[in-house]
Amino acid sequence: MTPEDALSALRAQSDPERAPGMAAYHKTDRPCLGTPNPAINDLVKDWRQDLSLPERTALADGLWQSGVFEARIAAAKLMTQARMRPSDTAAWDLMLTWVPEFDGWAIADHACSALSRRVMADLTRLDTLEGWTTSDHLWTKRAALVAALPLARLSIPKPEEIAARERVLGWAAGYTQDGAWFIQKAVGWWLRDLSKHDADRVRAFLETHSVAMKPFAVREASKYL
Template sequence: MTLPGTAEEALALLEPHAEPGKAEEMLAYHKVPRRYLGVANPVINDMTTEWRRALTLEQRLSLAEALWDTDVHEGRLAAAKLLTQARIRPDAAVWALICRWVPDFDGWAVADHACIAGQKRIMADLTRLDEVEGWTVSDHMWSRRAALVITLPLAKLNHPDAAQAAARERVLGWAAGYVADREWFIQKAVGWWLRDLSKHDADRVRAFLADHGAQMKGFARKEASKYLA
């Protein structure tokens, strides 16, 4: 197995897996002007899994930072995947790097991969919600959206403890503040969060919709209600 030491080496390992015409398809689909290699997500998963196992945390942090800064689509996905791990100790530098990426979010695909890495760090330390709360009032729409995407695991808990239940309510408060936001991606994120919560606490979602559903766009309300009887 060849391990990359630099972002350029990592991209060189990914590039041979590019599929003809896929880079152009990805640009047309994502509509975010940056370089696309045309490498499928499962390939990036497999390669970054190997790198994550073999590299030290310090090496992964350095490589992830460099890959993100290339602004290559697959490079940014790989950067996020290098840091997607439930148990990382110490993890303060990982959390700080993910937070540094948030203002760069400009599309759902890259943002969601970075947020999945961030979800692990949130669940490892719920006090990080204090920093995430600042994103909810950002002028940057993708930062506001990230506050909900990065906290999705809280919606999926069957038996939250007291701290997790309080954190869940805190995020629902943010969601309530978002219902008047007309941005499609914000409305989608609210619906998504409520939809996932409805599988574990349907009554809480019904109460939210009773209080705020009239302000939500129809598609978001429908999304939130998808699994309600």
């Protein structure tokens, strides 16, 4: 499977009449094919079954490099896997090259979903995410929280996971001083998901930091309290 073959498959499942609406909804200047998400999922499922991890990584790289909106979504989906054997180093390294190119929430969220699996596989990778927290690039800064989101969703975290969660909450505390909508939304999202498992910790966070947060972010964080 070459990137050209994969792009042809995406085009074959596309509806060109949908493309302008998709581009407008996602506020992207990237080429859009009009391929619906269920079709992308079906194609990626077949590719994952047929390709080895090195082959999938190479295909994801090629799809990403195409710059096509749906191709970048497919690339991220190809890399979204909890366990990778024998090594996930190449996949991790590849995805790190994507982060500076994030330019919208849809591609960023799909890529962060893949990145988050690699973070949970090796929590020392939080060191990399911490470097993103001071980035001037909105989507890189946001990705630090979104790629660490599984830590907020643990029902029975291990001690090292609790420590990691507190580390990310420290980043979130700093983010409350940033008024950008997508940054505030990420803080609210993180706290909302954490509140399902540790409501008291979220209440304590809000007691200290809600004054700096936008009202919509506080509402988001408090949704399940």
